[in-house]
Amino acid sequence: MSTPSEPGHDQPESGHDRSEPDLSAIIGERRQLINLAYRLLGSLTEAEDAVQETYTRWYAMSPQQQEAIASPGAWLTTVASRICLDVLGSARARRERYVGTWIPEPLPDRAEWISGRAGGGRAESADPADRITLDESVNMAFLVVLESMTPAERVAFILHDVFRYPFAEVAEIIGRTPAACRQLASSGRRRIRAAPTPAAPAAGQAGLVRHFKEAWESRDIEALVGLLDPDATMTADGGGLVGTVLRPVEGCQTIAQYLIHIADIAPGLTLLERTVNGRPGLVAQHTGVPVTVAAFDITRGRISRIWAVRNPEKLRAWTASGQI
The missing domain is CATH 3.10.450.50 (Nuclear Transport Factor 2; Chain: A,)
Known part of the structure; x- marks a missing residue:
């Protein structure tokens, strides 16, 4: 199970003046971050909020602080993942109080999804940077199984098995040892394998x-x-x-x-x-x-x-x- 997303990104060297292409590269990370946050949270609304908070923290830094970051893409991914981990922790308590059964937020087809949230009845054209990559890791059955994982299992599993981050990077993101992250991802993998899988194409x-x-x-x-x-x-x-x-x-x-x-x-x-x-x-x-x-x-x-x-x-x- 994989996506076209990869952990590595071409990023500008630190210590240089930030130019317009560099800003575009930062903004260009948004699709990757939304892809990640949606899988981690099962909610497009919460994913957008997490990514917005990530960018808020980036722009809250001074230019000197931003330039000191060797890989802005990796920094954004780390911050977004940690925000999602915190949201997952609080979401478990909220969902215990939820009326009825909580089901992950459904997504339209990429060609049908209207970018942005509904507001004032105004339709906006779809922005390719906002589209979720729809593959086997966002089908509803998969997302429902993800809900059975602990927050740490879910983050470790998604980062490693879906987005192919090495365990050393996963460990740095969630604050555990690589060995512990390997165990978390393995536990998540067992949950996926134990669940019924769709047989029909x-x-x-x-x-x-x-x-x-x-x-x-x-x-x-x-x-x-x-x-x-x-x-x-x-x-x-x-x-x-x-x-x-x-x-x-x-x-x-x-x-x-x-x-x-x-x-x-x-x-x-x-x-x-x-x-x-x-x-x-x-x-x-x-x-x-x-x-x-x-x-x-x-x-x-x-x-x-x-x-x-x-x-x-x-x-x-x-x-x-x-x-x-």
């Missing part, structure tokens, strides 16, 4: 999700049951801000009945096929506004897990332009 999943959409729209309960694994689980996240089930719905028959119930009590929903965290998913719109984003996991040719995110605070990337 994206193309196969797209067809299954399409049939699921059609069965839901036609209220065909038998078709829905046939598309679901007998032991399927559906988890919803409303965050206490919108109505939804607080506990997972289990079993294909129960899930199908629940979906038909939703279709009956919420007329006017429009279902759209969209890429969710790099895999085929669905978006439910009401009067043109996304109200639910659903991610799927496939096992043995059937849908085994559904994650339905309804918390409006987690749908900002989907609603920034008012529609997808």
Whole structure:
């Protein structure tokens, strides 16, 4: 498991006057930092905040202090990682008080994601520096497993296994020995390997999700049951801000009945096929506004897990332009 991201960066030598290209290089680190922070936190909103804080600390330094840093990219990565580690520590306590189940924030496809947060209904053009690199390390099943890791495990695992930082650098970032970081990453790796892994390629999943959409729209309960694994689980996240089930719905028959119930009590929903965290998913719109984003996991040719995110605070990337 890897990404195109690498720990090494071409950076200006220290001791030279900072020029416009050097500033561009600093700003150019933002995509790498957002990629890292999202995987560490499972929240685009929190990732943006962490990266913003990182840059605030950079610009708070004097020019002399900045010039004394041999590798600004490494400095930014270290600071962002430490901020994320602190956020993860406090997030565990916050999520214990969360209403219902906390699900990672879903991401649109790179081509569909509107850069920046929703504000005043103003749409902004997508900035390539702001886009998350969507690969296997941001699919929903992977992110859910990451939530089971301790903060230190998650940081060590992501930095080493996903971003390929050597353990010596990981140790410097999180303040532990290389041997301890190796153990942390190994523990995280075992959690990943123990979790069910998607068996269907994206193309196969797209067809299954399409049939699921059609069965839901036609209220065909038998078709829905046939598309679901007998032991399927559906988890919803409303965050206490919108109505939804607080506990997972289990079993294909129960899930199908629940979906038909939703279709009956919420007329006017429009279902759209969209890429969710790099895999085929669905978006439910009401009067043109996304109200639910659903991610799927496939096992043995059937849908085994559904994650339905309804918390409006987690749908900002989907609603920034008012529609997808």
